[in-house]
Amino acid sequence: MNDAAILGRPLFDTPITRLFGIRHPILCGGLMWLADARYVAAAVNAGGMGFITARTFPDLDVFRDELRRCAELTQGKPFGVNLFISGRPEENAVLDRYIDVLAEEGVRFIETAGNTPEAYLPRLKQAGCKVIHKVSAVRHGLRAEKAGVDALAIVGQECGGHPGLQFVGTMVQGALAARQFRVPFALGGGIGCGQQLVAALGLGADAVVLGSRMTVATEIWAHEDYKRKVLETGEGDSRLVMASFRNTYRCLDNAAARAVAELEAAGERDFARYLPHVRGTNAKAAYTTGDWEQGILSMGQSAAFADAIKPVAEIFAEILWDATAARDRFDGLRPQAAAADTAAIASSAAAGGR
Ligand SMILES: Cc1cc2nc3c(=O)[nH]c(=O)nc-3n(C[C@H](O)[C@H](O)[C@H](O)COP(=O)(O)O)c2cc1C
Incomplete structure (x- = not known):
């Protein structure tokens, strides 16, 4: 079997593959500045789901054009949009306008993240959207579930971007989520290979959500020097910053992250001192120029699985x-003796014995 054959045939059927109408339980989460039409369409065309990161396109006309470009590239197959809900209400005024545009353009799948999506659910539902809300703690997931989201994603502390405040690992998140969530859920944080996909499904998840592993994809527009840096990044090379502001990021260990860590270690509380290092536009500049020393560049432990720049x-x-x-390995682990015992019991039962 070749790559096209394995991509073309579903290996797993889960509530999430059915919710999104996709072949594979692989979701590509929003990536600020990076998840554009080309990348998201590549994820959809490969049989997964991707989410165009709305905040990357502050101009609503450009956002609309990006949605149209994605629809063209997927030849009409559905795709998603990521809406990040800020903790600062003044930054959320724009979300209603994004929702107007995405509803007009017929987008039906939304990944929300950050604060609770409660306030936006009625409008999204009215527009016929299915909403998956991403959290870093089970209790936040339970709240979103009560508010009526269709699915959840939960990430462990290994993830790139926002791992939350409790730093619970992905294995623990997955098993606890499976016990407590009623809606289908995706598991993320440090996931970058198929063995982990099977492990996530084994824990009870219905899909995985990927971020860091995908940043070296050919369809990601960022400069090659940035991707080369990711290829060199191992599982222990990311850094956690901004925990002192209760807004933790896991990111590349670069000059900007080290400057922020030094300010935090010195007990600095004035955000203005941090701003020159954490401004979002610095990250955009890093992706554009390849100067990966600037900006807080979200990156998790699964960078270790990135082995080459290649298509999604x-x-x-x-x-x-x-x-x-990994599935075959499970089959191979079935104890032969137990299988023989089972067969012997079955035949003795059939012969009338006990
Ligand atoms: C470069 C980068 C940018 C990200 N930007 C966003 C974002 O804008 N919105 C969001 O909801 N998640 C964002 N994330 C998180 C991912 O969508 C995903 O949840 C996370 O990367 C999964 O963990 P992993 O990095 O271990 O695969 C970002 C992650 C990375 C690596």
Whole structure:
């Protein structure tokens, strides 16, 4: 079987593959500045789901054009939009306008993240959208579930971006979420290979959500020097910053992150001192120029799985090959003796024995 064949045939059927109408339980989460039409369409065309990061396009006309470009690239197959809900209400005024545009353009799948999506759910539902809300703690997921989201994503502390405040690992998040969530859920944080996909499904998740592993995809527009840096980044090379502001990021260990860490270690509380290092536009500049020393560049432990710059479809195929191997491994672990015992019991029962 070749890559096209493994991509074309579903390996797993879950409530999330059915919710999004996708072949594979692989979601590509929003990536600020990076998740544009080309990347998201590549994820959709490879059989997963992707989310265009709305806040990357502050001009609503440009946002609308991006949605149209994605619809063209997927040849009409549905795709998603990521809406990040800020803790600062003044930054959320724009969300209603994004929702107007995405509803007009027929977008039906939304990944919300950050603060609770409660205030936006009635409008999104009215527009016929399915909403998956991403959280870093089970209790936040339970609140969103009560508010009526269709699905949840939960990330562990290994993740790139916002790991939350409690730093609970992905294995623990997944098993606890499976016990407590009623809606389908995706698991993320440090996931970058197919063995982990099977482990996530084994824990009870219905899909995985990927971020860091995908930043080296060919379809990500960022400068090659940035992608080369990610290729060199191992599982222990990311850094946690801004925990002192209760807004933790896991990011590349670069000059900007080290400057922020020094300010935090010195007990600095004046945000103005941090701003030159944490401004979002610095990250955009880093992706544009390849100067990865500037900006807080979200990056998690799964950067360790990034081995080459290659198309999204090849990364997905690799994950699915590994997932097949992981499934086979489970089959191979069935104790032969137990299987023989079971057969003997069955035949003795059939012969009237006990
Ligand atoms: C470069 C980068 C940018 C991200 N930007 C966003 C974002 O704007 N909104 C969001 O909801 N999540 C964002 N995330 C988080 C991802 O969508 C995803 O939840 C996370 O990366 C999963 O963990 P992983 O990095 O271990 O795969 C970002 C992650 C990365 C690596």
